[in-house]
Amino acid sequence: ETLDPEVRKRLEGWEELRSRYAAETFTYQVRGRDISVETGSRSLSGTRIPRVSLPRYSGWADLTRWLLEENLPGEFPYTAGIYPFKREGEDPTRMFAGEGGPERTNRRFHYVSREMPAKRLSTAFDSVTLYGRDPDPRPDVYGKIGNSGVSICSLDDAKKLYSGFNLANPRTSVSMTINGPAPMLLGFFLNAAVDQQCELYLREQGNLDATERAIDAHFKKLDAPRPRYNGDLPPGNDGLGLMLLGLTGDQFLPAEVYAEIKAKTLTQVRGTVQADILKEDQAQNTCIFSTEFALRLMGDVQEYFIEHGVRNFYSVSISGYHIAEAGANPITQLAFTLANGFTYVEYYLSRGMDIDEFGPNLSFFFSNGLDPEYAVIGRVARRLWAKALREKYGAGPRAQMLKYHIQTSGRSLHAQEIDFNDIRTTLQALYAIYDNCNSLHTNAYDEAITTPTEESVRRAMAIQLIINRELGQAKNENPLQGAFIIEELTDLVEEAVLVEFERITERGGVLGAMESMYQRSKIQEESLLYETLKHTGELPLIGVNTFLSSSGSPTILPREVIRATETEKQDQIEALRALHARYPGLAVDRLRAVQRAAVDNGNVFAALMEACKVASLGQITDALFAVGGQYRRNM
Numbered sequence: 001e002t003l004d005p006e007v008r009k010r011l012e013g014w015e016e017l018r019s020r021y022a023a024e025t026f027t028y029q030v031r032g033r034d035i036s037v038e039t040g041s042r043s044l045s046g047t048r049i050p051r052v053s054l055p056r057y058s059g060w061a062d063l064t065r066w067l068l069e070e071n072l073p074g075e076f077p078y079t080a081g082i083y084p085f086k087r088e089g090e091d092p093t094r095m096f097a098g099e100g101g102p103e104r105t106n107r108r109f110h111y112v113s114r115e116m117p118a119k120r121l122s123t124a125f126d127s128v129t130l131y132g133r134d135p136d137p138r139p140d141v142y143g144k145i146g147n148s149g150v151s152i153c154s155l156d157d158a159k160k161l162y163s164g165f166n167l168a169n170p171r172t173s174v175s176m177t178i179n180g181p182a183p184m185l186l187g188f189f190l191n192a193a194v195d196q197q198c199e200l201y202l203r204e205q206g207n208l209d210a211t212e213r214a215i216d217a218h219f220k221k222l223d224a225p226r227p228r229y230n231g232d233l234p235p236g237n238d239g240l241g242l243m244l245l246g247l248t249g250d251q252f253l254p255a256e257v258y259a260e261i262k263a264k265t266l267t268q269v270r271g272t273v274q275a276d277i278l279k280e281d282q283a284q285n286t287c288i289f290s291t292e293f294a295l296r297l298m299g300d301v302q303e304y305f306i307e308h309g310v311r312n313f314y315s316v317s318i319s320g321y322h323i324a325e326a327g328a329n330p331i332t333q334l335a336f337t338l339a340n341g342f343t344y345v346e347y348y349l350s351r352g353m354d355i356d357e358f359g360p361n362l363s364f365f366f367s368n369g370l371d372p373e374y375a376v377i378g379r380v381a382r383r384l385w386a387k388a389l390r391e392k393y394g395a396g397p398r399a400q401m402l403k404y405h406i407q408t409s410g411r412s413l414h415a416q417e418i419d420f421n422d423i424r425t426t427l428q429a430l431y432a433i434y435d436n437c438n439s440l441h442t443n444a445y446d447e448a449i450t451t452p453t454e455e456s457v458r459r460a461m462a463i464q465l466i467i468n469r470e471l472g473q474a475k476n477e478n479p480l481q482g483a484f485i486i487e488e489l490t491d492l493v494e495e496a497v498l499v500e501f502e503r504i505t506e507r508g509g510v511l512g513a514m515e516s517m518y519q520r521s522k523i524q525e526e527s528l529l530y531e532t533l534k535h536t537g538e539l540p541l542i543g544v545n546t547f548l549s550s551s552g553s554p555t556i557l558p559r560e561v562i563r564a565t566e567t568e569k570q571d572q573i574e575a576l577r578a579l580h581a582r583y584p585g586l587a588v589d590r591l592r593a594v595q596r597a598a599v600d601n602g603n604v605f606a607a608l609m610e611a612c613k614v615a616s617l618g619q620i621t622d623a624l625f626a627v628g629g630q631y632r633r634n635m
Helices: 005-012 014-022 060-069 102-112 155-161 182-205 208-222 255-268 277-284 291-307 321-325 330-350 355-361 372-391 418-434 454-469 484-506 509-515 518-536 566-582 584-599 604-611 617-628
Strands: 025-030 033-038 040-042 048-050 095-097 119-124 172-177 271-273 316-319 362-368 404-408 439-441
Touching (some): 005 060, 095 102, 102 454, 172 182, 182 208, 182 271, 182 291, 182 617, 277 509, 277 518, 291 617, 316 321, 321 330, 330 355, 330 362, 330 509, 362 418, 372 404, 418 454, 604 617
Parallel strands (some): 119 172, 172 271, 316 362, 362 404
Antiparallel strands (some): 040 048
16 A cells, blocks of 8 residues: 555556567557557577567566666666667668768768668768868868868758758758857758758759759859769769759748748758767867857757757757767766756756757767776666656656767777777677667777778678677667666666766856866876776787787778868868858848847847858858857866
């Protein structure tokens, strides 16, 4: 009689639930839609492998503890995963690419997604873009154009970058690793998606010839060449998105038709923009605006998403990866990342947003190394987030579900014996897949010495595909549940994270701790410990400080160093000059509208959506500097 009513309900329904999982098919709901899946598969030996294994507890005490701390995938507190079963027909594979101009990266995107039923793209930007600047002949900028990332500074660049991928297709998902200028890159992306649908509408109307003549006449009137995609289209690129280069759909369609297409497209696009400014201050350093103004922009983006029903795109990817890459251990990575996430929740609530409206738009991004704690990083994150969102904030199930991307550790890639890097990456990927990550990028073995080649990227993708499609145990979707070490590690890591929360709270919360540079100091201390143990040999690294080859495992020099070509750099500069010459007066007007929105407490992102059609990244950055201030680090 003293049992909690919710617990009693779960216990009384347990046998019925067991029978549902024992059946050949299982039906559950996602957003009010019934989804039926097969509950198992057959091995070559004929053994039936269940997709989800249930505990064999008979006593209510053991079962109650398990239901409260673990439960089945898709059930609170989501320790084993946020969905009852993994999505069928869509591997979690999401491969990172970016080099040269938009055309080269577009070709790489089509290469890595060839024959994949779902197109899951992840975009790396060059440092010029990361700091919100335009390509320029200046010596301090020119050498960085298109190196270690793609150069993107305009709407046309975004259209070329994602051409041939229908951005409104439910099987297309795009991630953008951009932070300081995230609202501008998001504006380019969303406008590119809208213009793609405008192009499809024009095709459906059957008047392409007339449209092409009108476009040619438009540029002839401007006395300007019509923008083009440089080079040949790669296999798989049907040219979608390239018809309206230099233009936008609202210049060719009736206002009501354009508005309808835009409204529908915004509800369809899938993906993520990183936009995590707190971890930039703590670890990554690509801050460009003052922290207060950057938070304001993040809030404006989220309000715009709520107003326009953008439910399938994450407005922020709260990132621990860069914290780990800067040197943090897995517990610090997880604690700092979750603390940053709760800070965003508090900020959005302070602006009057509803937790159930913005909660589902939050996502997370973690690194996976080889430390034992990485085996349970997703389990702990999901459990802590779900409990806090439900018990403290009163959020519903969708907001309670922590969705996260894993990238295998870059720091664990070494320039000695680089072939061994694939072994490390395989083990890290296995951690991630067994822990039910929602998305996964596997690093290429040669990333320690160069930008990945097509050959190394293919090998990196094969790691995931072999685990997901060939490894027999991976046919089961909760293989970690029931293991004593996993349960103990989960509890130990959760406790350690809560202790770190206390330390942050004592320093005034995340923002207060940042003022005294607490996070940066702790990351540096942990980085020093790692490097010390590596160099003394106390932390064994095969082929690096032990088990060396007969030649001493020297640092490998790359056969090929991939860099942007002179042609690509000049193409970007010329395209930028053409944009500036095309609509100079209109660009000034729309940039002033952005500034007015900032000063008058309007929604800056709504104004940015219009400015992104005619202004370049650098122009928008400068306009926002004038009203939002530039970043200055506390010393």
